[in-house]
Amino acid sequence: MPSVPVTECRLIVHPPSSGAWNMAVDEHLLGWTSRSGCCCWRFYQWAEPTLSLGYFQQYAARAEHEASRSCPVVRRASGGGAILHDRELTYSVTVPLDHLLGRRRQWMYDAVHQTLIAVLAMKGIRASLFGSSSLGEERSAEFLCFKRRSAGDVVVAGVKIAGSAQRRSAGAVLQHGSVLLRRSLAAPELPGLCEITGKSLEPEELMQLWRQQVAEALTLRWHADSLSQEEEEGVAGIASEKYGSPSWTEKRRGS
Secondary structure: OOOOOOEEEEEEEOOOEOHHHHHHHHHHHHHHHHHHOOEEEEEEOEOOOEEEEOOOOOHHHHHHOHHHOOOOEEEOOOOOOEEEEOOEEEEEEEEEOOOHHHHOHHHHHHHHHHHHHHHHHHOOOOOEEOOOOHHHHHOOOOOEHHHOOOOOOEEEOOEEEEEEEEEEOOOEEEEEEEEEOOOEOOEOOOOOHHHHHOOOOOHHHHHHHHHHHHHHHOOEEEEEOOOOHHHHHHHHHHHHHHHOOHHHHOOOOOO
């Protein structure tokens, strides 16, 4: 991948929040980047175990996953499989379409995931990118994202521990993804890094190491920030009218 010029980037770290709020913030930041031409990186977590559906998934399919039936559900604006957000660290990044990362879909996946692989190596964990194969195609119909395999996913000992999805607008691209740190009772079939490697990595430590690695590898200069009051009001509206609405969450979208 060609080198990326130094870029000023807004950095936001949010405390655990609801699914509707988290998805509304990501949508807001996609619009903000499209309007401003500036980049933003956000780390966040979830206030309670929450199931997020990919944009094209059937709402009714969630009933087939018994362990998460009692969990709140939200629908993402990005594609892919369902994710049970619990004992993980979630990130999102928005860049203008004319930024090098935004020009090619796979470049962005690989560049971000390579920084995570470098961080895991610092902790003595050997991770790699999953390559295209028939195995990935065979697993594309799995309900849960972490049971699927796509080119660029991060795997440890053959098990997927991180994946991302994208949403593109007229002027920017949003990529968000999750790093599975520990097994959740709401998705017991999915081991996290702790179960796979026997090593504990807490969200705060991963966040600190990852932000340093991202800045170095992608030549970003962080500008620590938070949402303004006006932005928070806008996000609250998006969360209430869209991501918290059954008309969005339960609408049939795929075939």
